[in-house]
Structure formats: structure tokens, C-alpha cells
Amino acid sequence: MLHLLHRQRVVHLLRTDGPLARADLADRLGLSRPSITAIVSELIDEGTLVELDSRVEGPGYRGRPRKLLGCNPEARRVLAIWIDERRARVLIADATGNISHEDQTPTDGRTAASVIRSIIRIAEKMIDGPAGGPVAAAGICVPGFVDSTTGFVVESKILGWSGVELGKPISRALGVPTAAQDATQAMTLAETIAGAAQEVRSAVVLNCGGHVDVGLIIGGRPYAGATGVAGAIGHMPIAGSNAKCTCGRVGCVNASMSLHAMQSVAPQTEGVALKDIDLAAVAHDTSQNPHSQKIIHEVIDQIARTALLIEAVLDPQLLILSGLIVEFEQLIEALEARIEEVRPPERRGRTTTVRSQIGRDYRVAVIVALQQLDPDIAGLLRTPIP
Structure with missing residues (x-):
């Protein structure tokens, strides 16, 4: 590896x-x-x-x-698919990572089967286009419990998917090996290859947005755990928490420590794409409201303490802050400051906190797809065609 x-x-x-x-x-x-x-x-x-x-x-x-x-710009192309609660983005990139075509289909309110059919339809149209060489592999990023060895989505609370064959139907339809990975683990892979963790032996990636999950890098490579779902903490119960989670349960990590936990301070942003939110206006409004500031502080405090607990277990060189929270300058600054404030004296100077520069979009899916052009990993990530 x-x-x-x-x-x-x-x-x-x-x-x-x-x-x-x-x-x-x-x-x-x-x-x-x-x-x-x-x-x-x-x-x-x-x-x-x-x-x-x-x-x-x-x-x-x-x-x-x-x-x-x-x-080599003439090398085989790859198909990259990024799925989230609003849409599935489908694109083709060459072996240098340059994107030539892209399209998308909505996911909100749709069944997994319907979304998969739309993805296949878009991908077939792109592959059959006049430009470019053959597509050699596909990579899919999806939030949730994902068995990366089979491309099977065990559970995705965000999408409302359970027991979904994702990799195999796409692989069969397109005739190419297809890798499916949990979005956080894919982001961790990207950090290892192209991000802050390129030159370190150990790191923790804290992916914080509408949900909270953790990626682990041990021995210079991503660690997925015994069954492939290491770091999926979002729906683990917190003792004493009565917060209702979007999954319907009470007391999940996501209910207390994600951006959803702050949603009440800016209800007008619910369901609105980030690019359409006036971040400066939201920041100004919440800064003038003591109740909003109290909610934000409590959520930031819980995220910071949880991050430090995980940090203490692994003792990593880096704690990488990632996900949607990085795009909210005031929130990420507050989180960085709180981590430094509550980090115990004996742990100070042992782990460096950094922001991710990778992003949380389809470029990560390109990296997942490009991995399969390497024969060393093909057997680990590939969903074989029956």
C-alpha cells in the first residue's frame, strides 16, 4: 500500500x-x-x-x-461520481485529473434505484461522446456506511438509503470496474495522496458539515477498520443528549455536533445551497443575537472536545479540519480557537491542527477513480463485473 x-x-x-x-x-x-x-x-x-x-x-x-x-493526457479516462443529499454529480476526467465533461441529477426525495438509473444514463452519454479515449474505471463517493470491497451501501441516513447495491449495477451497466467509498474515507484518501497528510505517518481527519465523521491515517496510509467503516461516528449515541437527529433517533453525535445542530440560529438557510447563502449576512445576524451565539458556542465546544478525545486515542501528527465547516470562516476560526483552549497541557505541541485544502466535492471522486488505474489497488477497491 x-x-x-x-x-x-x-x-x-x-x-x-x-x-x-x-x-x-x-x-x-x-x-x-x-x-x-x-x-x-x-x-x-x-x-x-x-x-x-x-x-x-x-x-x-x-x-x-x-x-x-x-x-499523459492521452491515457485512459475515469468516471467520477459524487453523491450527496441534494444531487449526484457525474463527470469524466483524464488520467491527469483534468475534467472534460460533467452533469448532475437530483437525489432529494428519490429512491436509490431511480438515482442509479439516472447516473448510468448520464454516464453512458458521456462515455459514448465523440471526444476522449476509453473510460477505464469509475469512482463513487457517497455519505454513509459503505463496504468499499463490494460497493455496497449498508446505510446512508442522509440519503435515506439502506442495503443498496451501488457499485455493481453501475459496473455492469458501464462495463468498467467501479469503486464506491464513504465520502469521509474518500476525503481521507485524498488527504493522504494530495493533501496535508502527504508527509506524515498519522493523522485524524474531522469531517464536519451536516454530519460528523472521522477519517484515520495510520502508518502513512488510510485506515478503514476491520469491516471498512472506521470513523463513522455520526449516529453513535451520546450519553445524556436529548437532541433529535435527522435520522429519527435521539442523542446521535450529528444531533449535537454538526452544522444541523446550529440550524436554528439561521433557519432561512435550511435546504439552500451554500453558493446561494449570504454568509456575511448570516454571520452579522447571529453575532447580534446572544441566544444564537450560545447555541453556536455549545456546538463548537462539543466538536472541539470530541476531536481532542479522538486525538488523545491516536496521538496523531495532524488533526485535519475538513468538510463544510471550513467554508464558514467564523465557525472554523472559533473551532480552531476552542480546540487550542481545551487541549490539555500535556497534549499541547504534540498534534498540529490544520485546515483541509482538498475540499469536499467531485475532485475527491476523481482521486478515488484514478486509484484504480494502479494495479496495486485494483483488487482492494474494484467492484468486479460478474
């Missing part, structure tokens, strides 16, 4: 900062030059990378000119 992560970090670095020479990759990623040479050779043989005509040389440069490497 560590070899896989090194491969993906090479591809990501070239995708974002390339073209680069082999020596540059070794220096930037902290790997030995023989290791980089071996990884690059594999990726060139597979068609993911190409050697470019340009060479690194110039005034004062001595030695043999170094060949530059880049991602």
Missing part, C-alpha cells in the same frame, strides 16, 4: 506542478532516486506518464541534461 501511495503522489505532483525531472520528484517527495526511477518506469510502461522533449539544462548546469516527465 505504501508503494501505491508513493506512485499516486508522483502522479499528483506532476499533475499539479509538472513537468519535473526524476531528481526533482525525489527531492520534493523525500524518496530515494532509485525508488523514483523504479516508480517512474512503472508509470511510463503503463502509459500514465510520458517523457517530454524538453530537458532541464541552462547556464551553469553541468552533467547530462535531465529529461522532464509529465502526465
Whole structure:
């Protein structure tokens, strides 16, 4: 798995900062030059990378000119699908991660079967389009309990799905291997490959938005647990809590520690897309209301204390704050400050708190799909075609 992560970090670095020479990759990623040479050779043989005509040389440069490497834009394409409570976004990207086509279908109030049919219809139209090479794999991100080895959604309270075959019907219809992952675990994978956790051995990803879940990175790689659902804390009961959760139960983590728990301070934002919310106006209104400030403070305090409890269990190098809360500047600043305030003296300086730069959208699904172009992970994530 560590070899896989090194491969993906090479591809990501070239995708974002390339073209680069082999020596540059070794220096930037902290790997030995023989290791980089071996990884690059594999990726060139597979068609993911190409050697470019340009060479690194110039005034004062001595030695043999170094060949530059880049991602192969003609490599196989991937299909990425991001599903949330409002919509399913479907797009096609090349092996360099560049998106060429995208579309979406609503999910709110619809059955899983109906949404899956719409996804397949959109995907088939994209795949049959005139531009681009063949689609080699698909990646799906969905919130909830997801068995990533089979693409089976055990439970998604947000979507109202239970016992849903997600990966297999899409794989059969499109004729490509399909990986389905819980959105938080997918975001954790993205942090490991392309985010804040690239160079650390351990980290906790706190995904806080309409729900709260945790991603774990142990030994430099994502940890999904014995049955694939590690960190799914959103619907775990909290002792003494009487807050009603959107799932219908009472006392869930989500009911006390998510942005839904703050919804009463800005009821006008219920069901409104983030891009359509006047965040400055909401912040101003709540800052003038002592009752609203009390609710926000209580929720932030509980999130901070829960994050520190998880931090104490794992003792990670990083605590990565992620999810929708990062897009609300005042809330994320308040959470960061509260974490520092309540962190016990003996834990200070041991874990660094950072904000995620990855985001919580379809780009993560692209990374999940691109993983399958690597043969080392195909058996772990693939939903095979019967």
C-alpha cells in the first residue's frame, strides 16, 4: 500500500506542478532516486506518464541534461461520481485529473434505484461522446456506511438509503470496474495522496458539515477498520443528549455536533445551497443575537472536545479540519480557537491542527477513480463485473 501511495503522489505532483525531472520528484517527495526511477518506469510502461522533449539544462548546469516527465493526457479516462443529499454529480476526467465533461441529477426525495438509473444514463452519454479515449474505471463517493470491497451501501441516513447495491449495477451497466467509498474515507484518501497528510505517518481527519465523521491515517496510509467503516461516528449515541437527529433517533453525535445542530440560529438557510447563502449576512445576524451565539458556542465546544478525545486515542501528527465547516470562516476560526483552549497541557505541541485544502466535492471522486488505474489497488477497491 505504501508503494501505491508513493506512485499516486508522483502522479499528483506532476499533475499539479509538472513537468519535473526524476531528481526533482525525489527531492520534493523525500524518496530515494532509485525508488523514483523504479516508480517512474512503472508509470511510463503503463502509459500514465510520458517523457517530454524538453530537458532541464541552462547556464551553469553541468552533467547530462535531465529529461522532464509529465502526465499523459492521452491515457485512459475515469468516471467520477459524487453523491450527496441534494444531487449526484457525474463527470469524466483524464488520467491527469483534468475534467472534460460533467452533469448532475437530483437525489432529494428519490429512491436509490431511480438515482442509479439516472447516473448510468448520464454516464453512458458521456462515455459514448465523440471526444476522449476509453473510460477505464469509475469512482463513487457517497455519505454513509459503505463496504468499499463490494460497493455496497449498508446505510446512508442522509440519503435515506439502506442495503443498496451501488457499485455493481453501475459496473455492469458501464462495463468498467467501479469503486464506491464513504465520502469521509474518500476525503481521507485524498488527504493522504494530495493533501496535508502527504508527509506524515498519522493523522485524524474531522469531517464536519451536516454530519460528523472521522477519517484515520495510520502508518502513512488510510485506515478503514476491520469491516471498512472506521470513523463513522455520526449516529453513535451520546450519553445524556436529548437532541433529535435527522435520522429519527435521539442523542446521535450529528444531533449535537454538526452544522444541523446550529440550524436554528439561521433557519432561512435550511435546504439552500451554500453558493446561494449570504454568509456575511448570516454571520452579522447571529453575532447580534446572544441566544444564537450560545447555541453556536455549545456546538463548537462539543466538536472541539470530541476531536481532542479522538486525538488523545491516536496521538496523531495532524488533526485535519475538513468538510463544510471550513467554508464558514467564523465557525472554523472559533473551532480552531476552542480546540487550542481545551487541549490539555500535556497534549499541547504534540498534534498540529490544520485546515483541509482538498475540499469536499467531485475532485475527491476523481482521486478515488484514478486509484484504480494502479494495479496495486485494483483488487482492494474494484467492484468486479460478474
